[in-house]
Amino acid sequence: MADPVKITFLGGLGEIGRNCFCIETQGRILVVDCGIMFPEPDMPGVDLVLPDFTYLRERADAVEGVVLTHAHEDHAGGLAFLLRDVSFPIFGSPLSLGLARSRIEEAGLLDRTQMIPVRDGERREIGPFEVEFVPVTHSVPHAFAAAYHTPQGTILHSGDFKIDLTPVDGRRTDLASLGEIARRPGGVLMLLSDSTNAERPGYTPSESTVGAALRTLFRDHEGKRIIVASFASHLHRVQQVAEAAIGTGRRVAFVGRSMIKNVTLAREMGLIDIPADRVIDIDEAPNYPPGEVCVVCTGSQGEPMSALALMASHEHKYVKVGEDDVVVISAHAIPGNESNVSRVIDAFYRTGAKVVHDGNAPVHVSGHASQEELKFLLNLVEPEYFIPVHGEFRHMVHHAELALASGVKPENVFVCEDGDQVTISDQHVDVDRQAVPAGYTYVDGIVGDIGQGVLRDRRQLAEEGVVVVFVTVDRRSGKIVSGPEIVTKGWVHATEAESLLEEARETVRKAVEDATESGGTDFETVRRSARRTLGKFISEKTKRRPAIIPVVLEV
Numbered sequence: 314m315a316d317p318v319k320i321t322f323l324g325g326l327g328e329i330g331r332n333c334f335c336i337e338t339q340g341r342i343l344v345v346d347c348g349i350m351f352p353e354p355d356m357p358g359v360d361l362v363l364p365d366f367t368y369l370r371e372r373a374d375a376v377e378g379v380v381l382t383h384a385h386e387d388h389a390g391g392l393a394f395l396l397r398d399v400s401f402p403i404f405g406s407p408l409s410l411g412l413a414r415s416r417i418e419e420a421g422l423l424d425r426t427q428m429i430p431v432r433d434g435e436r437r438e439i440g441p442f443e444v445e446f447v448p449v450t451h452s453v454p455h456a457f458a459a460a461y462h463t464p465q466g467t468i469l470h471s472g473d474f475k476i477d478l479t480p481v482d483g484r485r486t487d488l489a490s491l492g493e494i495a496r497r498p499g500g501v502l503m504l505l506s507d508s509t510n511a512e513r514p515g516y517t518p519s520e521s522t523v524g525a526a527l528r529t530l531f532r533d534h535e536g537k538r539i540i541v542a543s544f545a546s547h548l549h550r551v552q553q554v555a556e557a558a559i560g561t562g563r564r565v566a567f568v569g570r571s572m573i574k575n576v577t578l579a580r581e582m583g584l585i586d587i588p589a590d591r592v593i594d595i596d597e598a599p600n601y602p603p604g605e606v607c608v609v610c611t612g613s614q615g616e617p618m619s620a621l622a623l624m625a626s627h628e629h630k631y632v633k634v635g636e637d638d639v640v641v642i643s644a645h646a647i648p649g650n651e652s653n654v655s656r657v658i659d660a661f662y663r664t665g666a667k668v669v670h671d672g673n674a675p676v677h678v679s680g681h682a683s684q685e686e687l688k689f690l691l692n693l694v695e696p697e698y699f700i701p702v703h704g705e706f707r708h709m710v711h712h713a714e715l716a717l718a719s720g721v722k723p724e725n726v727f728v729c730e731d732g733d734q735v736t737i738s739d740q741h742v743d744v745d746r747q748a749v750p751a752g753y754t755y756v757d758g759i760v761g762d763i764g765q766g767v768l769r770d771r772r773q774l775a776e777e778g779v780v781v782v783f784v785t786v787d788r789r790s791g792k793i794v795s796g797p798e799i800v801t802k803g804w805v806h807a808t809e810a811e812s813l814l815e816e817a818r819e820t821v822r823k824a825v826e827d828a829t830e831s832g833g834t835d836f837e838t839v840r841r842s843a844r845r846t847l848g849k850f851i852s853e854k855t856k857r858r859p860a861i862i863p864v865v866l867e868v
């Protein structure tokens with residue numbers, strides 16, 4: 314009997330973001346990715362959302378390392394947080410490690426963290442696992458799929474991938490190696506595959522098609538300055554923008570901290586090729602006619618303080634946008650960011666600029682495989698078991714259907730969610746639902762981790778407002794000395810609701826008098842009675858439930 318293997322999903326199954334799972338055998342754990350999720354609009358004041366690391370924290374000594382499939386924030390952004398409690402080496406492509414390192418460095422954790430670069434096609438022992446790193450194409454260069462050779466058989470994880478046959482750097486998804494792994498004795502026991510685009514029919518177009526669209530766009534707008542926003546990690550996109558710009562006689566200025574940092578790193582590593590004499594600093598841009606400048610910046614998600622948002626609101630120091638500008642948003646809004654992006658687009662239209670985005674021109678393609686590519690992978694590796702990963706629930710359901718259509722047995726397809734634990738033992742697979750804690754961990758960049766309670770309070774304040782009632786009571790007689798006074802933010806507009814507030818004051822006064830009359834002059838009783846009475850009054854009169862804060866002073 315071979316040792317059983319457990320797979321535990323800590324994030325990414327049921328949402329886009331905070332991808333993290335672990336593979337475990339012989340008491341040793343290998344973690345695959347450790348990402349963050351960007352907050353939803355109903356998470357006020359939250360900067361990012363992490364997986365619940367309880368499972369790993371409680372088994373810190375068993376963690377052999379983290380395999381980083383690629384450096385997107387939804388895969389790498391959580392490393393600096395997990396590293397606070399658990400020490401481990403990180404395995405990934407040199408670029409992935411290079412892009413991930415700054416967050417770890419900022420957290421002061423670089424000294425005690427080993428970064429171990431792995432090459433395309435490399436097979437490496439990590440604890441009881443043998444891991445084979447297979448190149449895949451995605452929207453950041455040098456991404457990996459990985460085959461985990463375990464005592465139970467081979468578990469293949471696609472990572473984020475597409476099958477781009479004409480990638481910008483010529484590094485294709487290594488279909489030959491994937492096929493070879495599948496043809497070995499035992500084949501692929503289980504496939505875990507990217508579900509992001511499982512609802513999308515057909516094939517995802519090649520990244521090269523964006524280059525062609527950009528070249529046309531740049532030619533069509535001679536004489537105008539062109540501002541392109543894209544993800545700072547999408548270095549192939551940046552390369553293609555730079556080529557289109559240089560090809561039409563422009564100089565390129567990079568704007569945004571992460572854009573400048575990533576481009577510098579990629580140029581040092583020889584991953585992108587932009588002649589130094591065509592790159593200018595943004596403060597030099599005003600010295601050139603608009604038609605000779607291209608600005609490449611961050612902010613494609615409409616992030617409020619990003620370079621692009623500042624330009625849209627006329628607050629950018631060097632880039633003043635107007636009729637001589639064409640703004641290109643070469644990205645697609647991540648769920649939750651749509652309204653921010655729309656706001657930025659509208660703001661640019663108000664300046665007189667023209668805006669090009671993936672809704673009106675082919676200036677973006679996805680980095681994730683569509684249905685035909687997903688089926689292709691399923692057909693190529695013929696897994697015995699299949700678990701869709703990386704997606705909202707509906708994406709995973711669709712992906713499961715593709716697996717059935719591709720010949721995986723219905724009883725061997727499992728749609729799992731965060732917190733589920735899969736145990737493989739001698740050709741048998743069991744799923745223990747909700748086996749480990751996997752809720753959201755909210756991080757507020759300034760106050761640190763916040764709990765559900767704080768978030769609930771913030772939502773209540775945001776949606777219902779707050780009402781504070783002040784009353785001063787004589788300690789001995791129990792008589793009201795002054796007040797009640799009512800102050801509110803977000804419940805009613807005080808000047809327009811004078812009579813309502815007067816009624817509220819009267820109600821509280823009666824409640825306090827009743828409470829003190831029966832001898833209850835203690836502070837807590839008065840407070841509680843003021844809160845309860847006011848809450849009931851507000852709910853009856855206005856159907857609202859603001860936070861109520863009674864302040865009782867005793868003299």
Ligand SMILES: [Zn+2]
Nearest residue numbers: 383385451473
């Ligand atoms: Zn990705």
Ligand SMILES: [Zn+2]
Nearest residue numbers: 385387388473
């Ligand atoms: Zn991802």
